[in-house]
Amino acid sequence: xxxxxxxxxxxxxxxxxxxxxxxxxxxxxxxxxxxxxxxxxxxxxxxxxxxxxxxxxxxxxxxxxxxxxxxxxxxxxxxxxxxxxxxxxxxxxxxxxxxxxxxxxxxxxxxxxxxxxxxxxxxxxxxxxxxxxxxxxxxxxxxxxxxxxxxxxxxxxxxxxxxxxxxxxxxxxxxxxxxxxxxxxxxxxxxxxxxxxxxxxxxxxxxxxxxxxxxxxxxxxxxxxxxxxxxxxx
Amino acid sequence: xxxxxxxxxxxxxxxxxxxxxxxxxxxxxxxxxxxxxxxxxxxxxxxxxxxxxxxxxxxxxxxxxxxxxxxxxxxxxxxxxxxxxxxxxxxxxxxxxxxxxxxxxxxxxxxxxxxxxxxxxxxxxxxxxxxxxxxxxxxxxxxxxxxxxxxxxxxxxxxxxxxxxxxxxxxxxxxxxxxxxxxxxxxxxxxxxxxxxxxxxxxxxxxxxxxxxxxxxx
Numbered sequence: 001x002x003x004x005x006x007x008x009x010x011x012x013x014x015x016x017x018x019x020x021x022x023x024x025x026x027x028x029x030x031x032x033x034x035x036x037x038x039x040x041x042x043x044x045x046x047x048x049x050x051x052x053x054x055x056x057x058x059x060x061x062x063x064x065x066x067x068x069x070x071x072x073x074x075x076x077x078x079x080x081x082x083x084x085x086x087x088x089x090x091x092x093x094x095x096x097x098x099x100x101x102x103x104x105x106x107x108x109x110x111x112x113x114x115x116x117x118x119x120x121x122x123x124x125x126x127x128x129x130x131x132x133x134x135x136x137x138x139x140x141x142x143x144x145x146x147x148x149x150x151x152x153x154x155x156x157x158x159x160x161x162x163x164x165x166x167x168x169x170x171x172x173x174x175x176x177x178x179x180x181x182x183x184x185x186x187x188x189x190x191x192x193x194x195x196x197x198x199x200x201x202x203x204x205x206x207x208x209x210x211x212x213x214x215x216x217x218x219x220x221x222x223x224x225x226x227x228x229x230x231x232x233x234x
Numbered sequence: 235x236x237x238x239x240x241x242x243x244x245x246x247x248x249x250x251x252x253x254x255x256x257x258x259x260x261x262x263x264x265x266x267x268x269x270x271x272x273x274x275x276x277x278x279x280x281x282x283x284x285x286x287x288x289x290x291x292x293x294x295x296x297x298x299x300x301x302x303x304x305x306x307x308x309x310x311x312x313x314x315x316x317x318x319x320x321x322x323x324x325x326x327x328x329x330x331x332x333x334x335x336x337x338x339x340x341x342x343x344x345x346x347x348x349x350x351x352x353x354x355x356x357x358x359x360x361x362x363x364x365x366x367x368x369x370x371x372x373x374x375x376x377x378x379x380x381x382x383x384x385x386x387x388x389x390x391x392x393x394x395x396x397x398x399x400x401x402x403x404x405x406x407x408x409x410x411x412x413x414x415x416x417x418x419x420x421x422x423x424x425x426x427x428x429x430x431x432x433x434x435x436x437x438x439x440x441x442x443x444x445x446x447x448x449x450x451x452x
């Protein structure tokens with residue numbers, strides 16, 4: 001690595017320093033936009049006791065589901081975990097600590113974490129179990145819950161295009177949680193579909209500026225589809 | 235006769251207005267998209283980061299990077315935009331979505347809604363539902379009036395863990411269109427052929443019934 005060139009050539013290098021009991025953020029919504037190779041590398045490394053922050057928990061044999069299967073996650077912070085039987089079983093047995101968080105609150109916690117905001121008030125979850133034990137306040141006649149922001153030791157992000165300086169462009173709904181997570185990791189690692197030279201991305205079209213990004217690796221993706229729905233042929 | 239899922243969606247679709255931005259939840263709410271009146275422009279928001287959701291793709295236009303909040307492959311209409319989850323919920327929380335339609339297990343006379351968890355039975359998570367009910371002014375809940383044993387789902391107080399407190403004003407069930415205000419359900423319309431008596435018998439929470447209850451039209 002030299003200067004602002006953030007490209008690494010192996011997955012070992014991409015996740016160097018990631019160790020047991022760390023907090024990780026993993027981009028994606030369902031299986032859409034997940035950093036597949038980085039997840040596989042964590043399985044290979046065998047890191048354990050992780051706190052994983054991700055909207056979903058993958059499926060039994062793909063995505064974060066792989067880390068669950070190998071019992072590498074101790075705490076999961078997510079909004080929806082419905083598609084994963086392993087998850088449900090580990091949660092019910094108490095083996096896995098789960099903090100279910102409303103999706104918008106989760107997104108904002110990460111955005112705030114990356115932006116240096118320690119907490120914020122939101123109406124989401126007021127009067128529900130989500131607000132249990134949290135400070136609430138009435139502001140202009142409405143009730144709000146104080147939610148603390150989130151950061152991570154490692155943020156694992158999938159981008160469509162990255163330049164070697166770590167400027168990122170996401171594609172369609174594969175963006176989802178990736179842009180905020182890129183800002184909230186002490187070390188942000190990007191797995192990109194395409195790596196291009198600086199200047200090839202139009203500065204007006206960059207979603208995530210390179211300042212947030214520490215490492216970039218060229219990925220290859222299976223892009224598994226969770227719910228394959230097509231319209232009937234005419 | 236109680237409404238079918240399609241009729242229920244059709245009745246909700248009558249509440250759409252030209253130029254609306256609308257978020258449709260999973261299940262019956264999704265079907266509302268099939269009944270947008272001809273010539274009306276409505277943009278569908280999908281909270282995973284899409285404004286301008288289109289129909290399902292064909293086998294050769296399928297794109298794993300383009301899904302809806304139900305994780306189904308979809309398309310984007312002309313004029314659509316993509317954005318992050320934080321941006322998406324800024325739209326929702328900030329009250330920019332004109333109409334939200336979502337399902338529920340229970341609602342009560344104070345407008346509280348339970349839709350995400352059945353203790354000991356089902357733990358899937360709330361997804362975006364808590365943000366949607368907290369952020370939207372204009373919410374329609376679609377649900378069955380009673381469970382298969384005839385137990386009312388329109389209650390004095392929700393029994394399941396809440397999704398939102400005091401945020402629901404309109405409910406369309408398979409039997410009735412109901413408004414929630416002043417701590418009571420108000421019967422506005424009944425499904426064609428369904429008697430007021432049946433609705434009364436299947437509504438556990440306080441129900442205000444006007445002298446004349448018109449039948450729904452579609």
